[in-house]
Amino acid sequence: MTESNKPQILIVDDLLENLISLESILDDFDIDIVRATSGMEALKLTMKNEFALVILDVQMPEMNGYETLELMRQRKKTRYVPVIFVSAIHQSDLHIIKGIETGAVDFIPKPVIPDVLRGKVKIFLDLYNQRVRLDHLLREMEVANMNLKIAKEKAEEATRVKSMFLANMSHEIRTPLNGVIGISRLLQKSGLNEEQQDLTNIIAKSGENLMLIINDILDFSKIESGQIQFENISFQLKEMVNNVYLLLRFKAEEKGIDFSYTIDQNVPSVLCGDPLRINQILMNLVNNAIKFTPHGKVEIRIELVDEFEQSARILFRVIDTGIGISEEGKQVLFKEFRQTESSMSRKYGGTGLGLAISKNLVNLMNGEINVISDEGKGSEFYFRLPLKKSTVEEREKELKYQLPEDIRILIAEDNLINQKVFKLSLKQLGYNSDIAQNGREAYDMHIADPYDIIFMDMQMPELDGLEATSMIREYEKENVNFPHTYIAAVTANSLTEDKNNCIDAGMNNFLSKPFSEKDLINILQEGFKVKANGYLVNYE
Template sequence: MIKEKILIVDDKIENLISLERLLSDFKVDFVRAESGEEALKQTLHEDFAMAILDVQMPGMDGYETLDFMRQRKKTKLLPVIFVSAIHQSDLHIIKGIESGAVDFIPKPIIPEILQGKVKVFLDLYRQRKELNTLLNYLETKNEELIIEKTKAEDATRAKSLFLANMSHEIRSPMNGILGLSQLLRKADLAEEHKDMLQVICTSGENLLQIINDILDYSKIEAGQIEIEEIEFDLKKLVDTIYHLLNFKTQEKNIEFIVDIEDNIPISLIGDSFRLNQILMNLVNNAIKFTHKGSVKLSIKCLEKNNEYVSLFFSIKDTGIGISKEAQTKLFKEFTQTDSSTTRKYGGTGLGLAISKNLTNLMGGKISLESTPDIGSEFMFELKFAYKEKETEMLNNENVEIPKQLSILVAEDNPINQKVAILTLRHMGLQCDVAKNGLEAFEMHKENHYQVILMDMQMPVLDGINATEKIRHFESENPDLAKTFIIALTANAFVEDKQNCIDAGMNDFISKPFKEEALKKILSQVSKSIA
């Protein structure tokens, strides 16, 4: 262990020896100097905890020595105690303190006084040294944390960019597969072909669910999920889930029961998309692991006041059940109860983790009760603001879309062009097509479309820049009616939607899209321009 050093300065060697003996209990190293000049030289080479300095010395006296010390950065704050036989008046003590000494002790020295004062300044030096060491450590750690934070942010950005690109590249062909499959469903086909088409549609939707699970988990992990507050009809949402999943229960010959209490308000305000996602995940899971009996979705009203309603959701099945040990890891990412479950039933192991995270984000908490070979019940509570009466907004899909609605599809992918054209044609609507953003801008300048379906990623000019050019053109021509721009894109991140809105788009649909989603938005547009 390195000892602290004390500089002792006196022109008489016997005084230096006396000081060392008086302070021998402190276990420090003493450095002697027999003149002011020698003391200054020692301070150039050594670091001292303090100095004890005689006043009367030949050549440079103690006052002058201290004055030079205070002019140097290294010794500017060094604690110095004067010792001197000059004590006839307070004048010398005052001069010593004014020159920068921390104390003045007259000779002959009283040992207890000197020892007490040295102990104080040694303790202060040690504490300051420990503090500096700690500060240096914290500074080093802080620099390391900044480096690690920068690396983590770079990794997150790279991951988000990779996921965004992968999402776009996967969703674009999925839009072609599912879009055309959905249109074929409405065609007059032989039963054999309908069965084949059903397999294509089911497989495509299962693949899309896996893509959505991975993307949603990544968005949750990156904190990119935003919970919306939008008015919706709970009973319609549940009815849609029932119709989407009932065919699965029919195939397995099990019963699908829905029980919603009558006292639940018609119109709730919250994130219907995320609630639908939670319920779809939980009901899908229940159906997957149930081979006989039933799956029951129950919704009860726990509390209702003038501001909000608290709802209890239960998904109960008579399936294979889950052991206590398996329940402990059930909500972990990429995890199923055991490897045989994955082999037999498939899945990413993300559905329950996503449901748990979304429930937490919406202010609720998910729980589970299960017994092997008897069944499971997943439960959660959520609060929603509400309206007593169904508003007009919930019926927009009933508004008739005028056949003469002028529509431009801005899309560079030929397959996605065909999907959009055929979907609109099935709705009784016609459209023009632009192969890139610049072409879309030029065509709109000439034709003044009422609606533009705008892809985000296009050559020459992307959808964001094309929208900004269109809005700038409209601002320069205020007599023209503003076109309604809908992002129809395979980009599915929160920031993608926000970028579209910030650029001036009115709405956002991610690919692959369903005809009903587009129809609903076009119904709203038709009502606003009627």
């Protein structure tokens, strides 16, 4: 196309009067017309310019129209340019057939009827303009796709950096917090007087509240980055709801609030899903209900919405007589880092993430969550979840193993406070343990005198937990008579990729700081169970 950006039409005829006649017929079109008086000149022009249409005479000296078109069709640039033959040779259909077979799109006999030529030219001009617009759109799409690719790469990098930052911050915060919570729990069992017990309880409670905030932030990050994973296991609904009730009952009693739960008899007793995440959502809603209810009651109601052969839809309702929510507050209720009023976080505390996390979790489980509330009249939060029915009437109870007294335990930990917490926690359970200051020392101590269970911190100087574990597994592989030890990662990192890295390195389990006594007992029991069953590591 020329600088005028108009479509170009090439007219090829050896007679000037014919060129002028054709140009006059097309005078009304907003186009640029280019002349050629021979086939050779036409070929040269087609190599320099882009034409919307070529009007080509058949009878010309040196090279006729058929020969010219054949050469045009052999070149990539002109292979698909539409060509209309205009010729006085039309006594026989053979000429027209030959023109079409050569690659022309039409054949117009002379003398040319102006309306016929204009009509046909208009069709090809419209097609050309549409192609130009389509090419323009494709170029825009290519640019947009490139920009999207760049934006995607930047977003992925930002997510990666954020995940690394959160993992590092989680480790840095959880490590000292493990010491605070661990020591406070040990003090609670050390025969303190009443005043000391109250002060220790405050320390423990504050640490646990801080841990809830950290977990909220990490959960929100996992959901954002798509790292959240759901289990699909059988669980007893009543047991799960009862656990929520037992955990929050004392909080309700402290405020003088009536707290109860009811489960409709039609609700299946055993279901399949992720009980941990359902428990998390329910805990959040009930905790909020108690927090924002100064007096009255909080009630959990579980009902059956509908039931099918292999699944059921369950309705979870949390009803309170609390402060209620304004219409404006409902608009921001499930948004992250938001509370219904700016003064809420100062008066009641919290990150403003709990409901946002709950909503995301419900949505990811193909459910729905909402609220019914009037300001000053209480609220009802509810969520519906589709859950599979379990064919298991009752979950299999895990067999508890009594650990032998002479079990050898090694703690690989470089933080002095966490060493003390860990060692004292094991001592309260009746077990002695040895300390390794880093991964290298843990490896050397284990090879010299094998341990039954190793608690391996992931971040240590000289040799970290992953490297030390890989070396131990390699040694076990090369020395078939060397006993296989149970290795549990003990780390402040809690992202999915961290857990996967531990398993890939050959670890058996994963223990997040700060851990509870129950968590520790579970690891010890599983460690002995695996050892008792002759566990062998899969090195493939």
